[in-house]
Amino acid sequence: MVMVNGIERPLDLLNSSKGKEVLVRLKGDKEFVGTLLAFDIHINLVLDNVKEMENGSQKKSLGLTFLRGDTIIYISPASTALK
Amino acid sequence: MVMVNGIERPLDLLNSSKGKEVLVRLKGDKEFVGTLLAFDIHINLVLDNVKEMENGSQKKSLGLTFLRGDTIIYISPASTALK
Amino acid sequence: MVMVNGIERPLDLLNSSKGKEVLVRLKGDKEFVGTLLAFDIHINLVLDNVKEMENGSQKKSLGLTFLRGDTIIYISPASTALK
Amino acid sequence: MVMVNGIERPLDLLNSSKGKEVLVRLKGDKEFVGTLLAFDIHINLVLDNVKEMENGSQKKSLGLTFLRGDTIIYISPASTALK
Amino acid sequence: MVMVNGIERPLDLLNSSKGKEVLVRLKGDKEFVGTLLAFDIHINLVLDNVKEMENGSQKKSLGLTFLRGDTIIYISPASTALK
Amino acid sequence: MVMVNGIERPLDLLNSSKGKEVLVRLKGDKEFVGTLLAFDIHINLVLDNVKEMENGSQKKSLGLTFLRGDTIIYISPASTALK
Amino acid sequence: MVMVNGIERPLDLLNSSKGKEVLVRLKGDKEFVGTLLAFDIHINLVLDNVKEMENGSQKKSLGLTFLRGDTIIYISPASTALK
Numbered sequence: 001m002v003m004v005n006g007i008e009r010p011l012d013l014l015n016s017s018k019g020k021e022v023l024v025r026l027k028g029d030k031e032f033v034g035t036l037l038a039f040d041i042h043i044n045l046v047l048d049n050v051k052e053m054e055n056g057s058q059k060k061s062l063g064l065t066f067l068r069g070d071t072i073i074y075i076s077p078a079s080t081a082l083k
Numbered sequence: 084m085v086m087v088n089g090i091e092r093p094l095d096l097l098n099s100s101k102g103k104e105v106l107v108r109l110k111g112d113k114e115f116v117g118t119l120l121a122f123d124i125h126i127n128l129v130l131d132n133v134k135e136m137e138n139g140s141q142k143k144s145l146g147l148t149f150l151r152g153d154t155i156i157y158i159s160p161a162s163t164a165l166k
Numbered sequence: 167m168v169m170v171n172g173i174e175r176p177l178d179l180l181n182s183s184k185g186k187e188v189l190v191r192l193k194g195d196k197e198f199v200g201t202l203l204a205f206d207i208h209i210n211l212v213l214d215n216v217k218e219m220e221n222g223s224q225k226k227s228l229g230l231t232f233l234r235g236d237t238i239i240y241i242s243p244a245s246t247a248l249k
Numbered sequence: 250m251v252m253v254n255g256i257e258r259p260l261d262l263l264n265s266s267k268g269k270e271v272l273v274r275l276k277g278d279k280e281f282v283g284t285l286l287a288f289d290i291h292i293n294l295v296l297d298n299v300k301e302m303e304n305g306s307q308k309k310s311l312g313l314t315f316l317r318g319d320t321i322i323y324i325s326p327a328s329t330a331l332k
Numbered sequence: 333m334v335m336v337n338g339i340e341r342p343l344d345l346l347n348s349s350k351g352k353e354v355l356v357r358l359k360g361d362k363e364f365v366g367t368l369l370a371f372d373i374h375i376n377l378v379l380d381n382v383k384e385m386e387n388g389s390q391k392k393s394l395g396l397t398f399l400r401g402d403t404i405i406y407i408s409p410a411s412t413a414l415k
Numbered sequence: 416m417v418m419v420n421g422i423e424r425p426l427d428l429l430n431s432s433k434g435k436e437v438l439v440r441l442k443g444d445k446e447f448v449g450t451l452l453a454f455d456i457h458i459n460l461v462l463d464n465v466k467e468m469e470n471g472s473q474k475k476s477l478g479l480t481f482l483r484g485d486t487i488i489y490i491s492p493a494s495t496a497l498k
Numbered sequence: 499m500v501m502v503n504g505i506e507r508p509l510d511l512l513n514s515s516k517g518k519e520v521l522v523r524l525k526g527d528k529e530f531v532g533t534l535l536a537f538d539i540h541i542n543l544v545l546d547n548v549k550e551m552e553n554g555s556q557k558k559s560l561g562l563t564f565l566r567g568d569t570i571i572y573i574s575p576a577s578t579a580l581k
Contacts, residue, residue: 007535010542013564023560026156027526027569028110037090043542043566044093044126050159062106065159066096068126068152069566071110073524076548076563109239111193120173127176127209133242145189148242149179151209151235154193192322194276203256210259210292216325228272231325232262234292234318237276275405277359286339293342293375299408311355314408315345317375317401320359358488360442369422376425376458382491394438397491398428400458400484403442441571443525452505459508459541465574477521480574481511483541483567486525 014039014075021078022047026071033078034065043069097122097158104161105130109154116161117148126152180205180241187244188213192237199244200231209235263288263324270327271296275320282327283314292318346371346407353410354379358403365410366397375401429454429490436493437462441486448493449480458484512537512573519576520545524569531576532563541567 007013017036024032024045031054034047050062090096100119107115107128114137117130133145173179183202190198190211197220200213216228256262266285273281273294280303283296299311339345349368356364356377363386366379382394422428432451439447439460446469449462465477505511515534522530522543529552532545548560 007544010536010538010544010564012536013544013562030156038093038095040093046090046093046096062157062159063162064096065157066093067157068155070153070568071156072566073528073569074560074563074565076560079561113239121176121178123176129173129176129179145240145242146245147179148240149176150240151238153236154239196322204259204261206259212256212259212262228323228325229328230262231323232259233323234321236319237322279405287342287344289342295339295342295345311406311408312411313345314406315342316406317404319402320405362488370425370427372425378422378425378428394489394491395494396428397489398425399489400487402485403488445571453508453510455508461505461508461511477572477574478577479511480572481508482572483570485568486571 011039011041013077014043017075017077023076023078024067025073025075026067027073028071032062032065032067034062036075037064040069043072043075045069045072045075094122094124096160097126100158100160106159106161107150108156108158109150110156111154115145115148115150117145119158120147123152126155126158128152128155128158177205177207179243180209183241183243189242189244190233191239191241192233193239194237198228198231198233200228202241203230206235209238209241211235211238211241260288260290262326263292266324266326272325272327273316274322274324275316276322277320281311281314281316283311285324286313289318292321292324294318294321294324343371343373345409346375349407349409355408355410356399357405357407358399359405360403364394364397364399366394368407369396372401375404375407377401377404377407426454426456428492429458432490432492438491438493439482440488440490441482442488443486447477447480447482449477451490452479455484458487458490460484460487460490509537509539511575512541515573515575521574521576522565523571523573524565525571526569530560530563530565532560534573535562538567541570541573543567543570543573 020036022036032050032052034050037048038046045067047065050065051058052060052062103119105119115133115135117133120131121129128150130148133148134141135143135145186202188202198216198218200216203214204212211233213231216231217224218226218228269285271285281299281301283299286297287295294316296314299314300307301309301311352368354368364382364384366382369380370378377399379397382397383390384392384394435451437451447465447467449465452463453461460482462480465480466473467475467477518534520534530548530550532548535546536544543565545563548563549556550558550560
């Protein structure tokens, strides 16, 4: 196995994103922005200061939130996703 | 692993929410508010004093309810979600 | 783990509902009312005296019925759900 | 565990229905009536003398049929379901 | 366990149908007729001389075909299904 | 178990199709034609010289492609499927 | 097992694509182009310099992104897919 950019396995990106803002896209086109606090192998997440987004503008503020992994399409560190 | 805000794994948020009011969003846009009594690793939940919500207003009162984990999108402590 | 109201795990609610009437909501908006006789860890159920409901009125009488767990959204003891 | 009406686990109802006529409802509103010959823990079934039903009238005759468990919503002994 | 008609488990019907013509109904209303050559516990099938059917008439000829089990609703020996 | 035509298990057909052209039908009516290079027990495939088809004519050329098994409906050797 | 073109198992293609640009097609017709950094057996991916595409033109820039495997239809090295 070759390692590229210090990321050897997919979960390495989630681990290095703890404490940082991420963009999470769900099936059915829901989008959440929040600070990643925790994740597990099912890609269940806990985010803090969560904002539910719709078409790029904030729809709802959720604070601390547990997101079930099986509805997630992608997770992207906000520093690169929201530029 | 870095721990942030005392939450190391996603289920830690559910554990610290026991006895508190939570907002639960299901696939298909159903929403429930109730007191979290129990959960398991499948994210099956038991809530008490459950209200089924639609567009922010109460649709049905369900009392004690078992919610199957696989229909859940997110769970958020009501103190932060409903402000 | 804190225990609230004698329910430590989600299946405890199902166990204490055996022999009692429950309301079962399925994906696709089917609703059943019947007496809970048995359940397993997949949330497969056997109900007796089952009535299939539509918009709050009885659509069909099914008697003894095996319900597959994976189509279930929630299960609520009828004493609290139907008040 | 309390046992009610001799049915302790959900599969007990299927076992006691072997050799009898059952009504099987599938996702997508297909309905089958036939004699239950066999089942397994995935709720795969073999029925004999199968009739595919639509709105209460027979649409197709299938004879011996293997039904995959994961499309099943409920199984009900015909003696109670079809009265 | 009672055995009825020599079929004790659902896969027994598939085993006794090897080398015979079967009707296979898939989710989304596709239908195939072909000779069953092989199956496994996931209900993956290999059929020979496969015809894809639509509304009872042949739409396409596929010859030897591997069918993934998870899209299957039912499998019925053609001798009883197509009479 | 009876063996028919040298195919005892469904994966035997995939194994004997390595290096040959196959037709792959996906859920949602996508169709691919390409040379089968590899497969695994999840029916994940690698095809070479892949053409994405729509209504029998070529829509896109993809070259080497990894196809996830869980979206596949059927796989058929092109020699029999495309005649 | 015969090995063709040095690819014996499907994941061999992903392994040899590390550090290279790939085209990823998701269920629901989303398309991503990015550099493959990591993957696991669930086909979870990490891509860098990700562009979300729609009808062949760029819709959004996502930078580093974790893609959940269960929404993926196919993955194709961009050198062959985008020619």
